[in-house]
Amino acid sequence: MSWRDKLGRLDTKYTPYVIIAPFFVVFGVFGLYPLLHTAWVSLHDWQLIDGDQGFVGLANYTALLADPNFWNALGNTISLFLLSTVPQLFAALGLAALLDRGLRGRAFWRAGVLLPNVISVAAVALVFAQLFGRDFGIVNALLGVVGIDPVDWRAQTWASHLAISSMVVWRWTGYNALIYLAAMQSVPKDLYESAMLDGASRRRVFWSITVPSIRPTILFTVIVSTIGGMQLFVEPQLFDPGGTATGTGGDDRQFQTLVMYLYEKGFRLFDAGYSSAVAWVLFMVVLVVAVVNFTVARRIASKG
Amino acid sequence: MFATRSKTGPLTYALLVVVLLASVFPLYYSFLIASKDNSALGDAVPSLVPGGNLFENLTRVFDTVDFWLAMQNSLVVAGTVAISNVVLGTLAGFAFARLRFRGGNALFLVVVGTSMVPTQLGVIPLYMLMSDLDWYGTLQAVIVPALIGAFSVFWMRQACEESVPHELIEAARMDGCSVLRTFWHVAFPAVRPQAAVMGMFTFMTAWNDFFWPLIVLDPNDSPTVQVALSTLASGYYTDYSLMLSGASLAVLPVVGIFLLLARQIVGGIMQGAVKG
Numbered sequence: 001m002s003w004r005d006k007l008g009r010l011d012t013k014y015t016p017y018v019i020i021a022p023f024f025v026v027f028g029v030f031g032l033y034p035l036l037h038t039a040w041v042s043l044h045d046w047q048l049i050d051g052d053q054g055f056v057g058l059a060n061y062t063a064l065l066a067d068p069n070f071w072n073a074l075g076n077t078i079s080l081f082l083l084s085t086v087p088q089l090f091a092a093l094g095l096a097a098l099l100d101r102g103l104r105g106r107a108f109w110r111a112g113v114l115l116p117n118v119i120s121v122a123a124v125a126l127v128f129a130q131l132f133g134r135d136f137g138i139v140n141a142l143l144g145v146v147g148i149d150p151v152d153w154r155a156q157t158w159a160s161h162l163a164i165s166s167m168v169v170w171r172w173t174g175y176n177a178l179i180y181l182a183a184m185q186s187v188p189k190d191l192y193e194s195a196m197l198d199g200a201s202r203r204r205v206f207w208s209i210t211v212p213s214i215r216p217t218i219l220f221t222v223i224v225s226t227i228g229g230m231q232l233f234v235e236p237q238l239f240d241p242g243g244t245a246t247g248t249g250g251d252d253r254q255f256q257t258l259v260m261y262l263y264e265k266g267f268r269l270f271d272a273g274y275s276s277a278v279a280w281v282l283f284m285v286v287l288v289v290a291v292v293n294f295t296v297a298r299r300i301a302s303k304g
Numbered sequence: 305m306f307a308t309r310s311k312t313g314p315l316t317y318a319l320l321v322v323v324l325l326a327s328v329f330p331l332y333y334s335f336l337i338a339s340k341d342n343s344a345l346g347d348a349v350p351s352l353v354p355g356g357n358l359f360e361n362l363t364r365v366f367d368t369v370d371f372w373l374a375m376q377n378s379l380v381v382a383g384t385v386a387i388s389n390v391v392l393g394t395l396a397g398f399a400f401a402r403l404r405f406r407g408g409n410a411l412f413l414v415v416v417g418t419s420m421v422p423t424q425l426g427v428i429p430l431y432m433l434m435s436d437l438d439w440y441g442t443l444q445a446v447i448v449p450a451l452i453g454a455f456s457v458f459w460m461r462q463a464c465e466e467s468v469p470h471e472l473i474e475a476a477r478m479d480g481c482s483v484l485r486t487f488w489h490v491a492f493p494a495v496r497p498q499a500a501v502m503g504m505f506t507f508m509t510a511w512n513d514f515f516w517p518l519i520v521l522d523p524n525d526s527p528t529v530q531v532a533l534s535t536l537a538s539g540y541y542t543d544y545s546l547m548l549s550g551a552s553l554a555v556l557p558v559v560g561i562f563l564l565l566a567r568q569i570v571g572g573i574m575q576g577a578v579k580g
Contacts (some may be wrong), residue, residue, distance in 0.1 A: 008480070008482070012477075015399075015403075016405035018398045019487075020399050020457075022413065022452050023396050023454070024450070026449065026451055029433075030423075030448070031418065031423045031430070032418075032427075032450035033433075034423070034426030034429040034430040035425060035429075035438040036426075041429060048431070048432070054347050066328050077443060090415060095323060098316055098320055098323075101316055101322075103316070103317075107567050109320055109324070110574075111562075111566035111567070111570050114562075115327050115328065115331075115562065116330075116560075116569055118569075119331065119558065119559070120514065120530055120558070121510070121514055121556050122530040122534060122551075122554070126547050126550075126551045127331075127548060128331070129335060130337060131330065132471055133544070138333070168329065174327065178570065178573050179573065182572065182573075182574035182575070190478060195384040230426075231422065233515055234514050259515075263519075267431075272432070275428055276429075279428065283425050291333065292330045
């Protein structure tokens, strides 16, 4: 065998590994390793600046369970997640149904609904912070027109949650609608035709044919938005104008989420061990909520 | 579209117009406030006509933070990340789609599986890693972890499956082309359109990233645009014209890219969706 052939053989055999290697290296070093290391750090009294102060076992976790600020953040996270995900996905279904009708200028409408998704969260949060301003915000101005007193959107728990959720809904509804639309367009058309022949109403067809047919897609979006919704950070962080400095989400932590708490503990108070415990508990909570959601969504989607 | 599904009345269009206005309004509002002076915000019912203070407010943005530097940093970060994802993602995607090697399918499943891992939760050790490397406050701390992502590999594998014919690859190999030459002369030209869209997509994602840059860059030194925005917002007194002038500037590049490529990006999202 000539050296050329040998070289060719080595090339065929090993080059594939070489060209997929960068992904695994980057993921291993900057994705997987930190995640696992988080578990290790969470078992220590570990200061961000001074480093490891000794193994403490589950002490960070027991402290966490007795920490009212943690429970507050957990409650806020779940409340914000529910307020943003549920309306968002239902609105996306409705919007997808609209876009699924024969439209003139299809590309235009689709691009229009996706536009909010390409704006950075930081910019969105600043705009919404203004829209929901207490004194000069346009939302309060509009409420005033119909005779409702101005709401202090940052001071109250429910009001701040509504305002923050509206950012999430605004940003993600169109994106999810496009994903639903793609699935809807691959539903076999004869299903619709026979339903129409049977005289089913449009609403009936939507709930008994369209929705069950795109079930896997619905489950997919439920999982993705659960994971995203449970990790809310930027929207609440920047909703509080002084937020980046303190990261407490309002004076009484009305809208501090778990990731904000993780950030406050780790990067404001430098308690890396405690912050890592928050991260792992959050990870567990995300898993549990994702499984619960998956089950519920499967039920809903299979009814009809 | 077929007839039974598509009784498109004026009501449908009316609803869509409302949705579209809701999509655009916050953006317009941001430009609107950016064009006014702060005292105009006190009007009982805000006027929806732009004011004349745009240039003054923009100047103030540049006086308050080094916005040029931030823009430049973001451009470097997003540009490098986009190019790297195109190159490395296309190479890996090509390997998974068109090369035969032991464990290829299993490794691809691992790639897909990694997208489920919430990397955001590993920020503490990631931060410590960056300090150990002496990368705190440097752009490579933001760039290197994003050089290649699962999405890029997945996307480019799909593109190679669709657009690179097996026969061409085999012919090139028969002629004695090395794997890399085959990639460069046969596969890459065939997937260039998909690679371009993906590059833009990763550019936008990197440009918009906030959480990690906020942690690892010094907000007062040389942050990215998004982090610079948060410093505009964190004064004692909320200066909305200033904040929203900055926000408007920061969204310009992505909105520009989006308007140019809207058709392809929308097509890409629809294609990437899990089919029902």
